[in-house]
Amino acid sequence: MYNFKYKNPTKIIFGKGTISNVANEIPAKAKILMTYGGGSIKKTGVYNQVKNALKNFELFEFGGIEPNPHYETCMKAVEVAKKEKIDFLLSVGGGSVLDATKLIAAGTLYKNGDPWKILSEKDRITDALPIGAILTLPATGSEMNGNAVITKNATQEKLAFGSPKVMPQFSILDPECVFTLPDRQVANGIADAFAHVMEQYLTFPVNSPIQDRFAESILITLIEEGPKVLANRSDYEAAANLMWSATMALNGLIAVGVPQDWTTHDIGHELTAFCGIDHARTLAVVFPGVMNMKRDNKKDKIIQYGKRIWGINKGTDNEIIDLTIQKTIDFFESLGIRTKLSDYDVSEHIIERIMNRFKERGTKMGENTDIDYIETGAILKSRL
Amino acid sequence: MYNFKYKNPTKIIFGKGTISNVANEIPAKAKILMTYGGGSIKKTGVYNQVKNALKNFELFEFGGIEPNPHYETCMKAVEVAKKEKIDFLLSVGGGSVLDATKLIAAGTLYKNGDPWKILSEKDRITDALPIGAILTLPATGSEMNGNAVITKNATQEKLAFGSPKVMPQFSILDPECVFTLPDRQVANGIADAFAHVMEQYLTFPVNSPIQDRFAESILITLIEEGPKVLANRSDYEAAANLMWSATMALNGLIAVGVPQDWTTHDIGHELTAFCGIDHARTLAVVFPGVMNMKRDNKKDKIIQYGKRIWGINKGTDNEIIDLTIQKTIDFFESLGIRTKLSDYDVSEHIIERIMNRFKERGTKMGENTDIDYIETGAILKSRL
Secondary structure (H helix, E strand, C coil): CCCEEEEEEEEEEECCCCHHHHHHHCCCCCEEEEECCCCHHHHHCHHHHHHHHCCCCEEEEECCCCCCCEHHHHHHHHHHHHHCCCCEEEEEECHHHHHHHHHHHHHHCCCCCCCCHHHHCCCCCCCCCCEEEEECCCCCCHHHCCEEEEEEHHHCEEEEEECHHHCCCEEEECHHHHHHCCHHHHHHHHHHHHHHHHHHHCCCCCCCHHHHHHHHHHHHHHHHHHHHHHHCCCCHHHHHHHHHHHHHHCCCHHHCCCCCCCHHHHHHHHHHHHHCCCHHHHHHHHHHHHHHHCCCCCHHHHHHHHHHHHCCCCCCHHHHHHHHHHHHHHHHHHCCCCCCHHHHCCCHHHHHHHHHHHHHHCCCECCCCCECHHHHHHHHHCCC | CCCEEEEEEEEEEECCCCHHHHHHHCCCCCEEEEECCCCHHHHHCHHHHHHHHCCCCEEEEECCCCCCCEHHHHHHHHHHHHHCCCCEEEEEECHHHHHHHHHHHHHHCCCCCCCCHHHHCCCCCCCCCCEEEEECCCCCCHHHCCEEEEEECCCCEEEEEECHHHCCCEEEECHHHHHHCCHHHHHHHHHHHHHHHHHHHCCCCCCCHHHHHHHHHHHHHHHHHHHHHHHCCCCHHHHHHHHHHHHHHCCCHHHCCCCCCCHHHHHHHHHHHHHCCCHHHHHHHHHHHHHHHCCCCCHHHHHHHHHHHHCCCCCCHHHHHHHHHHHHHHHHHHCCCCCCHHHHCCCHHHHHHHHHHHHHHCCCECCCCCECHHHHHHHHHCCC
């Protein structure tokens, strides 16, 4: 394996009934800005649980953060945070709310002009407000990492940033929050976590058995437990296993010392930015195309994945790879997630726009930095 | 799975040539006390590497920390730390040096009288000097947790303590340190890490597939990579995989939300305290006895372990359990570690002393708190 550094100081508080712990985790006398989304937390009762738990704090609110959160929305929250002299941010929601909260945390203390530069110029974050999270949706892993993805509505750009400064100090994960999620969000969460694991796993072998087997452990658990959650929303044990899987999928642990390939996310972000397709669904569309396009580079790991996850032991290498890709597609489809661009009415015109953007940016992706705009076009065309 | 809390802020710096990073991890102007063992770091060159890296720091030394480190030795180091107004402790060595350093860190700032109370009375640690570690031996996992085991020579007591205050701020893991280890230390390290995993895994099922599969991932890796290290000490990849396995075996991750059973360690500590047997060897002796004695309580997990780790699929439950215990014994023996008390000339008289001590202490162990001094006696007699 490669040399690596790893540090993850986020405190996880996991289990039923844990939301009331939030008051113990925030410094006394903190002025808190609670961030949330479209208001589902009010229907589910989480909003009231948090308000009750924090009744002895000075608590401000910023709701209305959208899925694929907008830079423009974050900047409104930054204004509130500055005006009210907020000193702690509490994200209550899923990955979108938390990603937005990370930009709000950095943006409030940003001294280099427009905080969009954190994304567009990868300007390093030197300071950020402290963040805590109450997670209501297992999916993105944002609750135990320092990464976020933000969309600039004005330009239809969806970009990522990361910094240890915006890692949550704590994240509260109550699996009972899963009970009230619609099918679509559960399915998306399973697919998102699955893709996260694959992008840290499906590259080339570097003799990293712990990382490989941990990744495979998460994949198998998502395959076994995800459908249980879809079938029975009040299966607490399945919800808990799904939630912990999604967190472990992107807290950096399975990425240590191994190559990574975030091509699927990079291309998927463009499909969301241009067409508004759910993030997880873009991954289910793009990933099989990446597997097929890079079937030679990724041969050893695809075969390992096919054997260990899908039990495929017979056939030529090419037959094993074909069947493994099909099994992956079948899994996404079994969750109710369609996997072709045509399922989302995406035309060749969009492919050209994405190719042009990657050409302009000089984008090169993949574990060998060899996926350019031309291969991106070929990957997308194979998924029409 | 059960509710849990998890936080592990130790920064891991892993890989060949990483020891020179140490200077970047310690605050400028820190007065450092470097702790080490019997001097093997001088033979291997690690001592010089550290001294060179820290030439711009005020550096004191405390060597001579023994395996199964003594409270009495730690107290001498506490005197040095107080006298020299040390503000950073750097442990250079294996788990024994690091465990001692943890007691030195807490003992130097202890204000409740005799620091032995941290062990004998479980007195809570409220403050400790910051610790960094350079690990030279994969085994105990002490490099990424807040636990330590200390022996009071005067009374032949070997006791454990734990606190987040004594977690290393950073640990540098250079697998090349493995190249110079004798067979005995490599074998002991493999067995120690193996036992750590088993004691967090072999209890009763609580529907925790991630934790179970992560544990199994570490076991399989130890079984595959451990013998490679024993066979070829300069196999860097195998050394790296062994080192990372040992760290992951006891950094708390596989313990979240599941029952644990530290009976083997508790009994093993007594064998070391009374007879001076290597720690890992006591585990290899005791663990098969615990498996056999608790074969009914642990039935489901023993069968899962037998199937997933040793590929045992046929037979009655009892036959599978018998074969699984035998496979475990065979594994320890294959490392050159004997597994019977008679191999170490331990007599029934020692069993009586251990039983008496546990009777006096009112010791109850195991995931069901049902292993008392009488069962301890039976476990030990079965291993004569």
